[in-house]
Amino acid sequence: MSLIEILDIESRGDERGQLIALENNKNIPFAIKRVYYLTQTREDVARGFHAHKELMQVAVCISGRCLMKLDDGVNQEEVWLDSPVKAILIRKMIWREMHHFSPDCVLLVLASELYDEQDYIRSYSDFKLLAKSN
Ligand code: T46
Secondary structure (H helix, E strand, O other): OOOOOEOOOOOOOOOOOEEOOOOOOEEEEEOEEEEOOOEEEOOOOOOOEEEEEOOOEEEEEEEEEEEEEOOOOOEEEEEEEEOOOOOEEEEEOOOEEEEEEOOOEEEEEEEEOOOOOEEEEHHHHHHHHHHHHH
């Protein structure tokens, strides 16, 4: 299975513009417990550099773009998030990095759990070991 799982997000746009709806257990494959967004990220800055033990997330750039790099401990893949209808599912135990944020980038993230620092794996070597034993 590809690491890059693009969700089927439809735009209900018309001549007035675009309208995109994200719904629990419909086009988003979990119940959304938390929503956050990254804005005004400097272009020379990369973010992420961690994995989650249990958390699942959906990420979509609702404005601008950034490069998402995913790694399951064996394979690495990357994708430009460059459209408000290009949402990706990030499963648990996936290392993620975000690079090359455009100045107008707004990265929206929907999460399956509340914020919990204990769920983070912030060391790549720990992640590799845990990924191997999973
Ligand atoms: C992820 C990528 C896409 C909170 O207080 N609440 C929250 O819900 C989040 C996500 C973060 N924080 C705090 C924790 C840190 O003090 O905000 C600060 C920045 O978080 P972090 O350094 O983890 O941000 P990123 O951009 O590296 O990663 C975030 C998410 O943490 C992560 O789950 O997948 O965005």
